[in-house]
Amino acid sequence: MNETFTLAYGETACAIGCTRGPDLYSLDPDTTADAECRISAARFAERIEAFWSKGTLDLKNPAVVVADKTRLCGYRRYLPVLLETLCRHGAPRERLTVWIAYGTHGRQTDTESRAAYGPAFDAYRWIHHQCEGDHFVQLGVTSRGTPIRLPRDLAAASCIITFGAISHHYFAGFGGGRKLLFPGLGETSAIYANHGLFLDHRHRRLAERCRPGILNGNPLAEDLAEIEARRPADMAIHGILDSSGQVLDLMVGQGADHFRAACAKHASQSEVVCRRSYDLVVAGAGGHPKDINFIQSHKAIHHAADFVADGGRLVVLAQCRDGIGSDTFLPWFGPGGWDGAFDRLSEAYAGNGGTALAMMDKCRRFHIGLVTELDPQSVALMGAEHWTLEMAQQRIDQHDGPWALIPNANMLVARQAI
Numbered sequence: 001m002n003e004t005f006t007l008a009y010g011e012t013a014c015a016i017g018c019t020r021g022p023d024l025y026s027l028d029p030d031t032t033a034d035a036e037c038r039i040s041a042a043r044f045a046e047r048i049e050a051f052w053s054k055g056t057l058d059l060k061n062p063a064v065v066v067a068d069k070t071r072l073c074g075y076r077r078y079l080p081v082l083l084e085t086l087c088r089h090g091a092p093r094e095r096l097t098v099w100i101a102y103g104t105h106g107r108q109t110d111t112e113s114r115a116a117y118g119p120a121f122d123a124y125r126w127i128h129h130q131c132e133g134d135h136f137v138q139l140g141v142t143s144r145g146t147p148i149r150l151p152r153d154l155a156a157a158s159c160i161i162t163f164g165a166i167s168h169h170y171f172a173g174f175g176g177g178r179k180l181l182f183p184g185l186g187e188t189s190a191i192y193a194n195h196g197l198f199l200d201h202r203h204r205r206l207a208e209r210c211r212p213g214i215l216n217g218n219p220l221a222e223d224l225a226e227i228e229a230r231r232p233a234d235m236a237i238h239g240i241l242d243s244s245g246q247v248l249d250l251m252v253g254q255g256a257d258h259f260r261a262a263c264a265k266h267a268s269q270s271e272v273v274c275r276r277s278y279d280l281v282v283a284g285a286g287g288h289p290k291d292i293n294f295i296q297s298h299k300a301i302h303h304a305a306d307f308v309a310d311g312g313r314l315v316v317l318a319q320c321r322d323g324i325g326s327d328t329f330l331p332w333f334g335p336g337g338w339d340g341a342f343d344r345l346s347e348a349y350a351g352n353g354g355t356a357l358a359m360m361d362k363c364r365r366f367h368i369g370l371v372t373e374l375d376p377q378s379v380a381l382m383g384a385e386h387w388t389l390e391m392a393q394q395r396i397d398q399h400d401g402p403w404a405l406i407p408n409a410n411m412l413v414a415r416q417a418i
Helices: 041-052 075-088 110-117 188-198 219-230 256-270 294-305 337-347 353-365 376-381 389-398
Strands: 003-009 012-018 062-067 097-101 125-128 136-141 147-151 159-165 167-169 173-175 235-241 247-253 278-284 308-317 367-371 385-387 404-406
Touching: 003 278, 012 389, 041 075, 041 247, 062 075, 075 110, 075 159, 075 247, 147 188, 167 256, 167 294, 173 219, 173 256, 188 219, 188 353, 219 256, 235 256, 247 256, 278 294, 278 389, 294 308, 294 353, 308 353, 308 389, 337 353, 353 367, 367 389, 376 385, 385 389
Parallel strands: 062 097, 062 159, 097 125, 159 235, 278 308, 278 404, 308 367, 367 385
Antiparallel strands: 003 012, 136 147, 167 173, 235 247
16 A cells, blocks of 8 residues: 655655555644644633732733744744733833743844744843853852853843743753743853753763653753752743644643643653664654754654664654754764763863764664755764655665654654653
């Protein structure tokens, strides 16, 4: 039987055909097909009001924190609801500030911001976070030695409200939520101190518990929990997305238990049991903006890796129209390989070093072919192969045996033993 599967690629799609059907790993279509199951703006407003009824926030100088263009959460529709509600409850419009949590990522343009946030971008005061400079205040140090540094103006806000989508994170367990504050609005060296916990110095490997979906026993996630306890958001809005990036639900609350509940809800619809290890896995990174650059696409590569047998092959469709997405990533793939990069990171953790090591680790275990607009030289430097869609189709046609297809590996994760 001939079958055809469509995988998102940038803002277009690619068709994969096969005569031997794959083991298909995909999100439950029931969570993506029915628009009526998605939270309405009116229902979101009711939840904000219900939170308000439990205790009054100090709105004389409020700060709202949102994610950047690569981690959208229905902002064009839902952000105005939040901002207008704040103003209606007494927040002075001229003192209400919206912060974009870039972490160490580069600033987006105003045009990109308008596309991401809609008219709200021109109606309120926005701050593009800068992770370098002398505008930080230190709120303490975690038990693992991470300095807690946040912008002075943010720390002085009368209340802080975070608003972003929950997602799996390849070494922090889950992204969104508390990560909007730190590392989203952190200072560079402090961020790197936390990210350096990804390294297991004793065994010279990546920390075993630093994996998607794992919070307990994950040293990096537990460090973030300490930081959250020192300066938690006064209100946290956690978005639950479907496979197409549309908002299914917005959970309004506060604190670590609220964050964990949101993570559990996200995991319940995006984690699956891997039935076996495969010699061939074909995965899509999920299309725009999930495959806007390699740094974002790596999440899909990392998730799909858990389905690949040692010595097998992973083929990933990731457009990467904006290139690598960081100037600090490729330099790690220089002389010395894994050992050299590990030693340099052990001495001084720096930008995207952990991502580079994670990519090296996968390339040592199996073969990776990238269907991408990245230049072949960069792909080869990472240890992968630059493929065309035709090459991927040929490999599928020639493969004799079980294989797996993951249309949206950016969101779908193999359930971990915890």
